[in-house]
Amino acid sequence: xxxxxxxxxxxxxxxxxxxxxxxxxxxxxxxxxxxxxxxxxxxxxxxxxxxxxxxxxxxxxxxxxxxxxxxxxxxxxxxxxxxxxxxxxxxxxxxxxxxxxxxxxxxxxxxxxxxxxxxxxxxxxxxxxxxxxxxxxxxxxxxxxxxxxxxxxxxxxxxxxxxxxxxxxxxxxxxxxxxxxxxxxxxxxxxxxxxxxxxxxxxxxxxxxxxxxxxxxxxxxxxxxxxxxxxxxxxxxxxxxxxxxxxxxxxxxxxxxxxxxxxxxxxxxxxxxxxxxxxxxxxxxxxxxxxxxxxxxxxxxxxxxxxxxxxxxxxxxxxxxxxxxxxxxxxxxxxxxxxxxxxxxxxxxxxxxxxxxxxxxxxxxxxxxxxxxxxxxxxxxxxxxxxxxxxxxxxxxxxxxxxxxxxxxxxxxxxxxxxxxxxxxxxxxxxxxxxxxxxxxxxxxxxxxxxxxxxxxxxxxxxxxxxxxxxxxxxxxxxxxxxxxxxxxxxxxxxxxxxxxxxxxxxxxxxxxxxxxxxxxxxxxxxxxxxxxxxxxxxxxxxxxxxxxxxxxxxxxxxxxxxxxxxxxxxxxxxxxxxxxxxxxxxxxxxxxxxxxxxxxxxxxxxxxxxxxxxxxxxxxxxxxxxxxxxxxxxxxxxxxxxxxxxxxxxxxxxxxxxxx
Numbered sequence: 001x002x003x004x005x006x007x008x009x010x011x012x013x014x015x016x017x018x019x020x021x022x023x024x025x026x027x028x029x030x031x032x033x034x035x036x037x038x039x040x041x042x043x044x045x046x047x048x049x050x051x052x053x054x055x056x057x058x059x060x061x062x063x064x065x066x067x068x069x070x071x072x073x074x075x076x077x078x079x080x081x082x083x084x085x086x087x088x089x090x091x092x093x094x095x096x097x098x099x100x101x102x103x104x105x106x107x108x109x110x111x112x113x114x115x116x117x118x119x120x121x122x123x124x125x126x127x128x129x130x131x132x133x134x135x136x137x138x139x140x141x142x143x144x145x146x147x148x149x150x151x152x153x154x155x156x157x158x159x160x161x162x163x164x165x166x167x168x169x170x171x172x173x174x175x176x177x178x179x180x181x182x183x184x185x186x187x188x189x190x191x192x193x194x195x196x197x198x199x200x201x202x203x204x205x206x207x208x209x210x211x212x213x214x215x216x217x218x219x220x221x222x223x224x225x226x227x228x229x230x231x232x233x234x235x236x237x238x239x240x241x242x243x244x245x246x247x248x249x250x251x252x253x254x255x256x257x258x259x260x261x262x263x264x265x266x267x268x269x270x271x272x273x274x275x276x277x278x279x280x281x282x283x284x285x286x287x288x289x290x291x292x293x294x295x296x297x298x299x300x301x302x303x304x305x306x307x308x309x310x311x312x313x314x315x316x317x318x319x320x321x322x323x324x325x326x327x328x329x330x331x332x333x334x335x336x337x338x339x340x341x342x343x344x345x346x347x348x349x350x351x352x353x354x355x356x357x358x359x360x361x362x363x364x365x366x367x368x369x370x371x372x373x374x375x376x377x378x379x380x381x382x383x384x385x386x387x388x389x390x391x392x393x394x395x396x397x398x399x400x401x402x403x404x405x406x407x408x409x410x411x412x413x414x415x416x417x418x419x420x421x422x423x424x425x426x427x428x429x430x431x432x433x434x435x436x437x438x439x440x441x442x443x444x445x446x447x448x449x450x451x452x453x454x455x456x457x458x459x460x461x462x463x464x465x466x467x468x469x470x471x472x473x474x475x476x477x478x479x480x481x482x483x484x485x486x487x488x489x490x491x492x493x494x495x496x497x498x499x500x501x502x503x504x505x506x507x508x509x510x511x512x513x514x515x516x517x518x519x520x521x522x523x524x525x526x527x528x529x530x531x532x533x534x535x536x537x538x539x540x541x542x543x544x545x546x547x548x549x550x551x552x553x554x555x556x557x558x559x560x561x562x563x564x565x566x567x568x569x570x571x572x573x574x575x576x577x578x579x580x581x582x583x584x585x586x587x588x589x590x591x592x593x594x595x596x597x598x599x600x601x602x603x604x605x606x607x608x609x610x611x612x613x614x615x616x617x618x619x620x621x622x623x624x625x626x627x628x629x630x631x632x633x634x635x636x637x638x639x640x641x642x643x644x645x646x647x648x649x650x651x652x653x654x655x656x657x658x659x660x661x
Contacts, residue, residue, distance in 0.1 A: 001306055002026055002077040002101055002103075002302060002306060003027060004028070004029060004075045004076055004077070005017075005021055005026050005077045005078070005079055005302075006066070006069060006075035006077070006078050006079070007028065007029070007041075007079050008060070008079065008080045008084065008085060009060065009079075010032065010060060011039070011378075011380070012364045012365055012380070013083075013282075014030060014081060014366075015041045015355060015364070015366060016298065017081060018030070018044050018045055018355075019355035020296055023299075026302070027046050028045045028046050029045055029049065030042050030044075030045035030048040030049070031049050031051050031069050032049075032050060032051060033050075033051050033053060033054050033055075033060065033376070034052065035372075035374050038372075039366070039371070040366065040368050047073045049073060051065050051069075054374075055376055056084060056376070057183075061084055061085060061183060063088070063094055066078070067100075070098070076100060077100055077101035077103055077305065078101070078102060079301070080092075080103070081281075082279075082281045082282055082284060086104070086281040087113075088110070090107075092105075092107040101305050101306070102305065103301050103302060104259050104280065104281060104301075104305075105259040105280045106256065106258055109256060109257050109258070109280060113255060113277070113278040113280050115150060116148065116188065117133065117135060117150060117188050119277070120133055120275065123250075123251050125254075126250050126253075126254040127247075128254075129272070130274055130275050131190045131193070131266070131275075131276075133188060133189070133191075134189045134190070135189075137168075137171060140164075140167070140189060142191070143161065143163055143164065144160055144161060144192040145167075145189045145190065145192050146160055146161070146192040147159040147161060148188055148189070149178035149184070149185075149187055150184065150187060157177045157185075157187060158174065158225040159171075159173060171187060171189075173615075173622060176615075193266050196269075196432055196433055197220045197234075197266070197267040197431065198222065198266065198267075199216055199217070199218050199219070199220075199234050199244065199265050199267045199273070200216060200217050200262050200263060200283070201217075201245055201248035201263045201265070202215055202217065202260070202261075202286070202289045203249060203252045203260075203263055204297075204300060204304070205252055205258045205261075205304075205310075207258050207304070208310075210309065211257060212249070212310065212314070213249055214289055214295065215315065215316070216232065216241065216244055217231065217232045217233075217289060218230065218231050218232075218234035219285060220431045220432050220435065221426075221436070222435075223332070224336060227326065228326045228413065228420075229323065229417065229420060229421070230284075230285035231322065231391070232289050232318065232321070232322050233292060233321070235391070235429040236267075237271045239271075240273070243273075244265060247263070247273075247275070248265075251263045251278055252278075255278075257280075258304060259280075259301055259304050260300065261278060261279060261280050261281070262278065262279045262283045264278070282298070282301065284383065285383075287364060287383060287385045288322040288385060290357040291320070291322035291357060291358070291362065292318040292319055292387070293319070294319065295357065320359075320388060320394070321387070321388060321393075322386065322394060323386050323394045323421075324383050324386075325383070325384055325417045326382075326383055327382045327383070327407070327413065328413045329379045329381055329411065330413055332413050332415075333443050333445075334591070336413070337591050338379045338618055338623075339379070339410050339411035339412070340373050340375055340410070340593060341372075341410045342371070342372050342409050343367050343368075343369065343370065343381070343407075343409045343410050344370070344553070345407070345408040345553055345560070346365065346368060346369055346381070346382075348401055348402075348404075348405040349405065350397075350401050351384075351401075358387065359387050360388075361384065361397065361398075361401055362385040362386075363382060363384055363385075364382060365381065365382035365383075366382060375594050375618040384398065384401065384405075385398075395422075398421055402414055402417055403418050404562075406551065406567075408553055408558075408560040409560075415444075415445050415446045416442055416443060419441070419442035419444065420435075420436075420439075425439070445566060446565065446566030447496070447565055447567060451563070451566070452495050452501060452520060453520050453525070453527070454529075454543065454548070455561040455563055455570070456520075456561075457503050457505065457518060457529065458539040458561055459493065459552055459559040459561050460489070460491035460503040461505065461534045461539045462538070462539050462550075462552035462559075463491065463536075463559070464489065465536050466536035469536055487506070488504040488515065488516075489504070489506065490503070490575075491505075492573040492575075493570040493571060493572055493573060494570065495570060496569060496570075499521045500520075501518065502519040502520075503516070503518050504518075504519075507531075512530075512531060516529060528543065528544055529541050529542065530542040532547060536552070536554075537551065538550065538551055539552060548563060548564050549564065551563075557571055557572040557573075557574075558570070559571070583649070584634075584635070584652050585652075585654070586628070586631060586634065586652050586653040586654050587649050588625055588649070589649060590644045590648045590649075591646065592618050592646050593618065593643075593644065593645050594618030595616070595617050595642065595644070596614055596615070596640055596642045596650070597614075597615040597616065597622060598615045598640055599613075599636060599639065600612050600613060600614055600615070601613050601633050601636070601651075603633050603636055604632065604633060607627040607630070607631060607633060608630050609627055609630055612626060613626060613633070614638075614650060616644070625651065628653065630656050631654050631655045632653065632654050635651060635652035636651050
């Protein structure tokens with residue numbers, strides 16, 4: 001039996017594996033980069049070993065360092081989680097060669113499925129339906145197509161190409177991204193099915209010859225080819241479920257599969273489906289399967305790795321419905337740009353369980369209050385899962401909890417997820433992989449723009465209450481820099497979109513709101529508002545006869561306001577701002593910290609609006625920097641390979657009428 005297990009991963013999946021190990025009495029070892037030294041998973045393990053450095057290549061992709069950590073700590077087993085080395089056949093073989101138990105499928109099965117082209121050929125012989133596929137781009141005659149990385153997963157190294165003109169750059173970009181994420185830049189191209197659904201089957205095998213399908217999941221809501229909403233069971237046409245399960249089991253049997261795996265399919269609108277790939281590991285979305293089956297899949301992984309038989313003989317019928325969303329540190333309105341910073345507060349109401357099967361709300365999180373979100377790893381912060389007897393109830397429960405969550409300090413995709421869940425199409429299960437492209441409305445923030453002034457007023461009143469609460473004397477006087485009650489107090493904030501919001505208010509000697517006005521951009525109004533209660537962390541306003549309670553959390557100059565209709569992040573502006581250096585016209589700034597992967601132009605080169613200038617690499621993804629208008633490249637201050645912080649000047653493009661002749 002396994003006595004001490006090393007988790008060769010980080011974040012929420014490391015915490016997930018550790019939780020099951022604690023429940024089973026298995027001792028645990030974490031490995032961590034320097035950036036993760038204070039992460040929750042490190043503190044929760046019995047032992048932890050530092051992997052010097054920050055990038056995946058320096059740390060979590062170093063098989064030699066991980067095996068050395070296992071030897072130093074006396075670990076007798078390794079669980080790879082997902083990502084990093086989880087689907088690396090050489091690593092699996094090295095673990096077993098070192099005399100350790102590998103909690104995963106045999107290295108031969110990983111190798112067979114790791115080369116996706118070879119896997120397609122093998123499984124086609126087993127009768128699994130396939131899409132047309134090419135390795136030679138010169139042979140492609142029909143578009144659209146999808147460029148895919150031959151190894152790895154998670155949407156990295158994937159590009160949709162609609163016409164021949166964009167194929168070469170898509171292939172080159174996919175190769176770079178795949179090489180950075182998985183150490184292998186091999187790609188291939190396959191037919192792209194429009195309005196297709198991404199449906200996958202959870203399979204499990206043991207060393208006694210049993211291979212089962214444990215149900216399926218619909219993972220069609222995706223951005224950048226990465227899943228953000230998953231559910232089980234999938235809503236499927238008659239007869240499709242049985243055929244999907246049979247094809248998945250056939251695929252697993254074809255490679256002698258043992259352990260947890262997922263066979264992914266593309267389901268066409270006419271009910272036909274095609275093999276996409278097999279992930280030889282535990283999936284990010286495994287909690288929805290756990291929710292509807294009641295099984296702990298990590299426990300099953302450990303039992304199978306110890307040589308035990310699966311404790312079930314047939315596919316369990318699903319009980320109820322479960323939906324999972326991936327909370328990510330990113331800004332959907334800006335092309336899902338990754339976000340960094342300190343997570344000052346991370347609170348989700350109504351959670352009844354973590355890292356294991358639960359009825360109701362389950363939270364699997366890699367972060368806690370105070371966690372730092374950097375640029376070195378994936379942007380996912382946590383997974384929130386709702387189980388209920390029906391799909392409609394699970395949807396409502398999940399959307400409500402998300403909308404009420406307090407997520408302070410880092411921009412997230414929370415509002416997008418809530419709008420997706422509350423959309424009519426999702427409610428009717430009319431989803432496919434192009435859902436986000438067809439529904440730009442879901443990218444709007446939950447808090448309407450005309451309610452931002454009320455949030456700013458609540459922030460100003462909470463700040464005033466905080467100052468009075470801290471005042472050692474004369475607590476009855478107004479809290480601003482003026483001490484004359486007849487004059488209004490003034491607070492100024494940068495709003496969610498960067499627009500300035502100015503709040504003017506006056507409290508009478510009883511503490512009631514005597515007058516107030518709010519200016520936002522070019523709009524100014526005096527709302528009919530009465531102050532019901534004000535405390536440093538909570539303000540209740542009566543607006544047109546309706547009471548609204550606002551939770552207010554201030555950290556330095558940042559103010560986070562959570563109200564009944566959405567949340568606003570505000571930045572308190574100084575009354576007398578210091579002068580700052582003026583940027584050259586046409587300066588393009590780094591949106592987040594990262595490294596300049598490639599520079600595509602030269603100083604003096606003429607460019608057109610939308611031309612690719614350079615590529616910034618952060619959070620394992622490439623982020624293109626495009627010319628904002630026709631012009632001439634005047635400056636390129638950062639060479640390829642250079643590291644930059646947020647706000648650094650990446651390039652300066654001079655408009656044509658201003659460019660020197």
